[in-house]
Amino acid sequence: MYELAPDVFACTTGRNCIFLDLRRNRYLGVSASRMRFLAPLICGWQLDSNIPDDRIDGCGVAEQLTEELFAAGILCEAHSPAHAAGPLPPAATRELAIETRTQVLPIPLADRIEIFYTLANADIALHRTTLLRIVARFRAAAVRQRPDLYDPPPWEVESVTCKFLAVRPWYPRNCVCLYDSLALMLYLGRRGIRGNWIFAVREDPFAAHCWVQYRGTVLNDHLDRSRLYKPIMAI
Secondary structure (H helix, E strand, O other): EEEEEEOEEEEOOEEEEEEEEEEOOOEEEEEEHHHHHHHHHHHOOOOOOOOOOOOOHHHHHHHHHHHHHHOOEEEOOOOOOOOOOOOOOOOOOOOOOOOHHHHHOOOOOHHHHHHHHHHHHHHHHHHHHHHHHHHHHHHHHHHHOOOOOOOOHHHHHHHHHHHHHHHHHHHOOOHHHHHHHHHHHHHHHHHOOOOOOEEEEEEEEEEEEEEEEOOOOOOOHHHHHHHHOEEEOOO
């Protein structure tokens, strides 16, 4: 039996299986028709049962694909089956209403400074460290988080997010999903709020995207756009 290498995540987008390798900061795609021969040997792997049968030598494909994925650092011998393909949070079902996103609120100066400080920290983090280390820090913080901490209702999280979204355009950096999601996660964390940072992919053509959601609500993206992508990793 095999397992995904540490810091490797995967999903099936339809015709392809996509691997996210955080350590090497890259994506790798394998056709689902090939992957179905190897999938039963990977701990926790689930593949769409509707993948067509190409009537080829399954043993030969599995052996060749195993060698390729081992060489690419995607697979390793199974030692800790807990690291498998999943689980992911439930799919989002709503987004912030347009009137909520665009409403003009009196934002105190202290809050504006805090948001700018958070935006600057996110900027520095993406320039000075790797996504692997950033993700590791969020995971470590989640492990340390006490279960009895205040769990805010959605309306409060949306109010905090709207302040962030209102100030964000004033920070001199182009809008990029990776940067903006990191900054929002940091800001929510400063307020004691734990959101989910969702990384996702799509095919035809291939594209990667990410956003932040809370209890099934997309906070910094639109629901229709996020539904075009298949989640591959969540923090």
